[in-house]
Amino acid sequence: MVVELISVGTELLLGNIVNTNAQYLAEQCALLGMSMYSQTVVGDNKNRLAEAFRTALKRSDIVILTGGLGPTEDDLTKEVCAEVMGIPLVDDPHTRERLRAYFEGSIYKEIPENNWKQAQVPAGAKVLDNDNGTAPGLIMEKFGKSAILLPGPPDELHPLFQEQVVPYLRALRPEYIFSRMVKICGVGESAVEDKLLDLIDQQTNPTIATYAKIGEVHVRVTARAADEEEAKKLIKPVVKEIRSRLGDNVYSVQEGETLEMAVVGLLKKHGLTVTTAESCTGGLLAGRLVNVPGASEVFREGFITYANKAKRKRLDVSKSTLKKYGAVSEQTAREMAMGGVFATDADVCVAVTGIAGPDSDGDKPVGLVYIACYMDEKVRVEQYQFRGNRAKIREQSVVKALDLLRRTILDSDRGK
Amino acid sequence: MVVELISVGTELLLGNIVNTNAQYLAEQCALLGMSMYSQTVVGDNKNRLAEAFRTALKRSDIVILTGGLGPTEDDLTKEVCAEVMGIPLVDDPHTRERLRAYFEGSIYKEIPENNWKQAQVPAGAKVLDNDNGTAPGLIMEKFGKSAILLPGPPDELHPLFQEQVVPYLRALRPEYIFSRMVKICGVGESAVEDKLLDLIDQQTNPTIATYAKIGEVHVRVTARAADEEEAKKLIKPVVKEIRSRLGDNVYSVQEGETLEMAVVGLLKKHGLTVTTAESCTGGLLAGRLVNVPGASEVFREGFITYANKAKRKRLDVSKSTLKKYGAVSEQTAREMAMGGVFATDADVCVAVTGIAGPDSDGDKPVGLVYIACYMDEKVRVEQYQFRGNRAKIREQSVVKALDLLRRTILDSDRGK
Numbered sequence: 161m162v163v164e165l166i167s168v169g170t171e172l173l174l175g176n177i178v179n180t181n182a183q184y185l186a187e188q189c190a191l192l193g194m195s196m197y198s199q200t201v202v203g204d205n206k207n208r209l210a211e212a213f214r215t216a217l218k219r220s221d222i223v224i225l226t227g228g229l230g231p232t233e234d235d236l237t238k239e240v241c242a243e244v245m246g247i248p249l250v251d252d253p254h255t256r257e258r259l260r261a262y263f264e265g266s267i268y269k270e271i272p273e274n275n276w277k278q279a280q281v282p283a284g285a286k287v288l289d290n291d292n293g294t295a296p297g298l299i300m301e302k303f304g305k306s307a308i309l310l311p312g313p314p315d316e317l318h319p320l321f322q323e324q325v326v327p328y329l330r331a332l333r334p335e336y337i338f339s340r341m342v343k344i345c346g347v348g349e350s351a352v353e354d355k356l357l358d359l360i361d362q363q364t365n366p367t368i369a370t371y372a373k374i375g376e377v378h379v380r381v382t383a384r385a386a387d388e389e390e391a392k393k394l395i396k397p398v399v400k401e402i403r404s405r406l407g408d409n410v411y412s413v414q415e416g417e418t419l420e421m422a423v424v425g426l427l428k429k430h431g432l433t434v435t436t437a438e439s440c441t442g443g444l445l446a447g448r449l450v451n452v453p454g455a456s457e458v459f460r461e462g463f464i465t466y467a468n469k470a471k472r473k474r475l476d477v478s479k480s481t482l483k484k485y486g487a488v489s490e491q492t493a494r495e496m497a498m499g500g501v502f503a504t505d506a507d508v509c510v511a512v513t514g515i516a517g518p519d520s521d522g523d524k525p526v527g528l529v530y531i532a533c534y535m536d537e538k539v540r541v542e543q544y545q546f547r548g549n550r551a552k553i554r555e556q557s558v559v560k561a562l563d564l565l566r567r568t569i570l571d572s573d574r575g576k
Numbered sequence: 577m578v579v580e581l582i583s584v585g586t587e588l589l590l591g592n593i594v595n596t597n598a599q600y601l602a603e604q605c606a607l608l609g610m611s612m613y614s615q616t617v618v619g620d621n622k623n624r625l626a627e628a629f630r631t632a633l634k635r636s637d638i639v640i641l642t643g644g645l646g647p648t649e650d651d652l653t654k655e656v657c658a659e660v661m662g663i664p665l666v667d668d669p670h671t672r673e674r675l676r677a678y679f680e681g682s683i684y685k686e687i688p689e690n691n692w693k694q695a696q697v698p699a700g701a702k703v704l705d706n707d708n709g710t711a712p713g714l715i716m717e718k719f720g721k722s723a724i725l726l727p728g729p730p731d732e733l734h735p736l737f738q739e740q741v742v743p744y745l746r747a748l749r750p751e752y753i754f755s756r757m758v759k760i761c762g763v764g765e766s767a768v769e770d771k772l773l774d775l776i777d778q779q780t781n782p783t784i785a786t787y788a789k790i791g792e793v794h795v796r797v798t799a800r801a802a803d804e805e806e807a808k809k810l811i812k813p814v815v816k817e818i819r820s821r822l823g824d825n826v827y828s829v830q831e832g833e834t835l836e837m838a839v840v841g842l843l844k845k846h847g848l849t850v851t852t853a854e855s856c857t858g859g860l861l862a863g864r865l866v867n868v869p870g871a872s873e874v875f876r877e878g879f880i881t882y883a884n885k886a887k888r889k890r891l892d893v894s895k896s897t898l899k900k901y902g903a904v905s906e907q908t909a910r911e912m913a914m915g916g917v918f919a920t921d922a923d924v925c926v927a928v929t930g931i932a933g934p935d936s937d938g939d940k941p942v943g944l945v946y947i948a949c950y951m952d953e954k955v956r957v958e959q960y961q962f963r964g965n966r967a968k969i970r971e972q973s974v975v976k977a978l979d980l981l982r983r984t985i986l987d988s989d990r991g992k
Contacts, residue, residue, distance in 0.1 A: 173612045175603025176787050178596055182617070187591025196589045197624055201598070201615035208613055371592045436859075436880070442866025443852075443859025446880045450858025453934050453966060461886030463877070464852070464862045470877030470920075504886075518869050549731050550869060 161333060163194045164220040166212050168228035168237050169312060170203040181226045181317055188321060192329050193337030193384060194222070204234045213244050217305050222329070227312035229295035231275045237309055238298060242282040245302050252281040255296050262294055288324040292316045299328060306332070338391035339366075339382035342402050343412040345375065345419060345563040352377045355405050359398070366395050368402075374552070375559030376419065408570050411563070419562050420448045426566060427458035427508075430574050432535075434565065435506035436462035437475055437496040439487065439513040440529065445558045461504060465496070475499030475511075488513050488521060490541050493530035497541075501534050508535040510565045512557050516550045529557045533568040540568055577749060579610045580636040582628050584644035584653050585728060586619035597642045597733055604737060608745050609753030609800060610638070620650045629660050633721050638745070643728035645711035647691045653725055654714060658698040661718050668697040671712050678710055704740040708732045715744060722748070754807035755782075755798035758818050759828040761791065761835060761979040768793045771821050775814070782811050784818075790968070791975030792835065824986055827979070835978050836864045842982060843874035843924075846990050848951075850981065851922035852878035853891055853912040855903065855929040856945065861974045877920060881912070891915030891927075904929050904937060906957045909946035913957075917950050924951040926981045928973050932966045945973045949984040956984055 165185055171177050182199050189196055198219070202212045209228075216223040228237030242249055256279035263271040278294050281287055288297030293316040298309040308325060310317050330336065344352060349372040353360065356379070360368045366383035381398050385391035403410050411422045427434055436446045436459075446462035449455050463474050468487055471477040477495040485491040493513050500509030514529030515521050527546040532539055542564055546553045581601055587593050598615050605612055614635070618628045625644075632639040644653030658665055672695035679687040694710050697703055704713030709732040714725040724741060726733050746752065760768060765788040769776065772795070776784045782799035797814050801807035819826050827838045843850055852862045852875075862878035865871050879890050884903055887893040893911040901907040909929050916925030930945025931937050943962040948955055958980055962969045 172598075173602055173615065174606045175599045175601070178594060178599040180594055182588075183591045183594040185591070186589055190590045197619060197621070198628075199589065199617035203613060205613070212614075371587070371590075438859070440866075441863070442871075442875075443854070443862035443878060443880065444866075446859035447857070447863050450856075450860075450880075450882065450970075451967070455858075456882055459858075460883035461890065462859060462880035462882070464859065464866075464880065465877050466866065466872055467876035474877065551867070552731065554866075 161194050161222065162220045163189050163196050163222040163224060164216050165196070165199040166209075166216055166223060166225045167199070167201045167312075168204065168209060168225060169201075170205075170234075172201045173203045180314060181312065184314070184318065185224055185226070185321070188326070189224075189329075191337070191339050191382075192326070193333070193335075193339075193382060194329070204228060204236065206236055206240055209237065209240045210244050213241055213307070217244070217303075217307070221304070222306045222308065222332075224308045224310065224325075226310045226317060229278070229298075229309060229311050231272065231277055231294065233274075238280070238282065241300065241307050241309060245282070245300055245307065247282040247284065247300055247302065249280045250283045252279055252287060255279045255281060255287055258289065258296075259294060286328070288320055290316055290320055292319060297324065299325075335384045336387050336391050337382065337384055338388060338395065339380050340395050340399055340413060341415065342379040342381065342399060342406075342410055343417070343419070343422075344377045344379065344406055344409045345411050345559065346409045346567070347377065347406070348372075349377045352379065352406065356402060359401065363398065366398050368398065375556050375563070408567060411566060418451070419559065419566075421452050423562050423566050424449060424452040424455055424458055426569050430569060432507040432569065432574070433458050433460060433505070434508045434510065435460070435500045435504045436561075437500040437509055437511035438462065438464050439466055439471070439496075440516040441512045441554050441557050441561070442466060444554055445510070445512060445561050448558055448562065460506065463500060463503070471496060471499075475503060486521070486524065488515050488524055488528055488530065490530055490532075490543060493532035493541050494534075494539050497532035497534035497539055508533065508565065508568065510561050510568075512561050514544075514546075514553070514557055516553045516557075518550060527553050529553065529560075531557065531561045531564050533561075533564045535568050536572055536574075540564065577610050577638065578636045579605050579612050579638040579640060580632050581612070581615040582625075582632055582639060582641045583615070583617045583728075584620065584625060584641060585617075586621075586650075588617045589619045596730060597728065600730070600734065601640055601642070601737070604742070605640075605745075607753075607755050607796075607798075608742070609749070609751075609755075609798065610745070620644060620652065622652055622656055625653065625656045626660050629657055629723070633660070633719075633723070637720070638722045638724065638748075640724045640726065640741075642726045642733060645694070645714075645725060645727050647688065647693055647710065649690075654696070654698065657716065657723050657725060661698070661716055661723065663698040663700065663716060663718065665696040666699045668695055668703060671695045671697060671703060674705065674712075675710055702744070704736055706732055706736055708735060713740065715741075751800045752803050752807050753798065753800055754804060754811065755796050756811050756815055756829060757831065758795040758797065758815060758822075758826055759833070759835070759838075760793045760795065760822055760825045761827050761975065762825045762983070763793065763822070764788075765793045768795065768822070772818060775817065779814065782814050784814065791972050791979070824983060827982060834867070835975065835982075837868050839978050839982050840865060840868040840871055840874055842985050846985060848923040848985065848990070849874050849876060849921070850924045850926065851876070851916045851920045852977075853916040853925055853927035854878070854880050855882055855887070855912075856932045857928045857970050857973050857977070858882060860970055861926070861928060861977050864974055864978065876922065879916060879919070887912060887915075890919060892918065902937070902940065904931055904940055904944060904946065906946050906948075906959060909948035909957050910950075910955050913948035913950035913955055924949065924981065924984065926977050926984075928977050930960075930962075930969070930973055932969045932973075934966060943969050945969065945976075947973065947977045947980050949977075949980045951984050952988055952990075956980065
């Protein structure tokens with residue numbers, strides 16, 4: 161089944177916003193096992209939208225359109241699609257009533273006249289109630305094709321899609337598609353492929369695909385079956401085999417679990433607290449741990465010691481170490497990690513010091529980063545030579561620091 | 577002059593990555609005064625890419641393609657475009673020599689055989705040297721149309737575009753387009769529009785447009801003229817008028833200057849150093865300051881005091897304040913900011929404490945954030961009630977904290 165996307169909105173053509181909806185919908189459709197060969201962006205222009213929609217209907221089974229469902233005159237996705245499919249617009253009392261209820265008790269004294277336009281729907285269309293806005297989603301079917309019209313704001317689009325479009329798309333297919341993501345840190349994409357090559361080559365159901373992320377590799381295992389239970393049964397041994405081949409490099413097989421969520425979960429599981437000692441990352445490492453709701457249980461404070469003086473004062477890095485080896489050195493990283501534990505009541509400290517650029521530091525090159533982790537009176541230090549600009553070097557450093565923290569816990573006596 | 581984009585890459589169709597290149601290029605083309613009516617994404621598929629490219633060549637003067645210039649068999653943008661335009665590929669000794677030099681001194685002992693493919697260029701094409709990767713950019717011209725092929729990685733694409741494509745596009749136009757961005761913080765988009773309404777309505781050259789960003793509003797002033805000097809002359813009085821109407825809310829009129837760059841610049845100008853005291857933002861505020869190369873001159877260390885105990889120990893927030901008013905309160909924010917200055921040798925401290933959610937804290941709602949700034953024995957505290965999820969609340973907090981720091985310096989005796 162072939163699906164394609166049309167994003168409607170002049171703000172996309174002007175580069176005012178990034179098209180995150182396309183990424184979201186593409187990922188969701190891939191998870192459902194659908195094929196996508198094309199995505200298009202058009203502005204709020206009747207003729208060009210009609211042309212793009214006609215082309216899409218010809219080559220795809222399902223066309224998902226986002227944006228252009230608002231109450232203004234610029235919003236014409238519904239009108240254009242209905243016209244192209246030859247379906248008249250009719251008043252929908254259900255949507256009219258929902259609109260009335262939405263505005264009642266809102267800051268508006270009365271309903272803006274143009275909002276009533278949103279109660280008009282293509283005759284026979286499935287109306288998808290939108291609990292987070294005034295534009296309902298719409299599904300039109302004709303000639304064996306489906307057009308799915310969704311509002312553009314992501315906080316309206318995502319719940320509508322998950323709750324109402326996913327079941328619709330699942331029902332269109334004779335088979336059930338289910339996939340699981342195995343998330344890996346600490347080995348590169350080609351090494352992962354090498355280790356899984358025979359699996360990737362042999363498997364037809366489930367299929368296996370690898371994706372490179374910054375500092376991570378994700379492996380998606382996708383099965384097709386008659387129902388969910390059977391699909392899961394097909395996936396289970398494959399995921400198990402991947403885990404056994406990649407060992408501790410696998411940090412998660414849970415949908416939606418990020419590296420920082422896995423790390424915070426591991427800390428919680430072992431009743432450990434962590435502190436951070438950051439130089440070049442300047443707070444981004446702690447910032448990622450705090451991404452996780454409830455991080456306060458395992459993270460109480462962190463240090464940003466950008467200057468040497470701060471490294472000495474807060475983390476007790478010795479003057480002679482800084483003088484002899486420099487701030488970006490294995491020795492300094494080691495002392496930072498130790499110092500973080502001693503300065504707090506945390507069980508573990510992960511420390512980062514490096515040269516993010518653009519300028520190098522004497523004979524030390526841009527991208528040189530040391531990451532240390534101290535726990536149970538032992539310290540582990542890793543040296544990296546990252547490539548890329550300042551932002552990329554710092555981002556990679558954060559991923560490697562989170563991963564070193566994870567491995568230190570796993571390899572410790574407590575982790576076993 | 578009409579330009580359109582084709583992004584090439586199966587990873588976009590699978591939703592593995594967000595198409596930030598499309599946003600970047602669309603914004604850049606708008607800055608150059610070009611019209612864009614369409615953007616397309618296709619996978620690494622010969623026939624579909626050829627079809628998309630043919631369609632684009634028919635309806636647009638310039639087609640910019642990104643991605644698919646790598647050394648693997650999947651990478652076929654150059655091959656397909658050259659074939660569609662009827663231009664043969666030839667060996668380019670200059671690019672071959674650059675490839676050789678690139679791999680010399682790299683971790684590779686010898687040059688991977690398939691990389692030589694990147695030395696093949698369409699006959700007569702302009703070759704755009706890529707200092708950040710192995711794939712050069714390429715410009716092909718035929719039938720009065722231009723195809724511009726650029727590598728997909730943003731850190732290769734951006735410098736190539738700025739340094740080599742912008743001058744090329746400028747030279748294609750009979751008139752010179754120049755624009756300047758006025759960046760504003762501390763007033764909402766509709767308030768900015770209200771203040772500039774007569775200007776926006778009256779002006780035809782330069783034109784004025786507003787854009788809402790997270791915590792910021794950007795106003796773009798665009799002039800068309802015979803040459804750069806004349807365009808700048810048209811823009812100057814309009815920018816001056818906008819500045820006079822918006823006063824200190826304008827933080828930059830420099831191309832590419834971010835809020836953190838403006839803040840670090842202001843600190844440098846006045847010879848001030850800053851420290852940070854963060855709770856809910858958990859390091860993201862310091863992380864943004866450190867985005868700026870050379871931030872070490874003004875930022876030496878920062879505190880992440882997530883737990884109450886850390887607020888007391890590091891920043892000397894009093895136990896009774898925390899007990900009486902709670903961690904998320906005006907009083908705690910005030911003491912955090914004061915404590916940051918007293919604990920360090922910094923001149924200024926900006927502090928953030930708030931509830932990022934998803935859970936509220938007793939009767940205090942999610943999104944409640946206090947931001948304080950201490951300088952010259954005075955402290956300023958602001959209370960915010962942000963909307964959105966955890967990430968958005970933290971992001972808005974960081975912007976407001978940077979802006980409060982900026983205003984505190986501007987309003988101080990030193991800033992005057």
